Amino acid sequence: IKQLVEGDKIIYKYYEFEETYIVTENKIIKDTDWTCMERTEENTITLITCIENEPEYRRCVKGIEIKSNK
Numbered sequence: 001i002k003q004l005v006e007g008d009k010i011i012y013k014y015y016e017f018e019e020t021y022i023v024t025e026n027k028i029i030k031d032t033d034w035t036c037m038e039r040t041e042e043n044t045i046t047l048i049t050c051i052e053n054e055p056e057y058r059r060c061v062k063g064i065e066i067k068s069n070k
Contacts, residue, residue: 001049001061002026010045010063021045021063029060036060 004010010021021044028051029036036046043065051057 001047002059004061009066010047010061012045019043019045020066020068022066023061023063026059026061028057031056031058033058036062 004023004026006023006025008023010023012019012021024044036048045063045065047061047063049059051059
């Protein structure tokens with residue numbers, strides 16, 4: 001996750017369901033900062049993970065859905 005950069009693709013799959021997202025940001029946040037989880041108008045994905053040896057920080061990666069012509 002830490003190597004994702006703006007413009008990279010995230011492909012979310014669940015059984016036959018699949019959505020593709022483009023990374024819009026990859027940042028470090030405090031473990032108490034939940035603003036990245038606020039409601040948005042767009043269909044977004046948010047990935048949050050720990051930072052090695054930094055227990056009070058988290059990495060937050062956000063992406064926005066790529067609309068497909070299904």
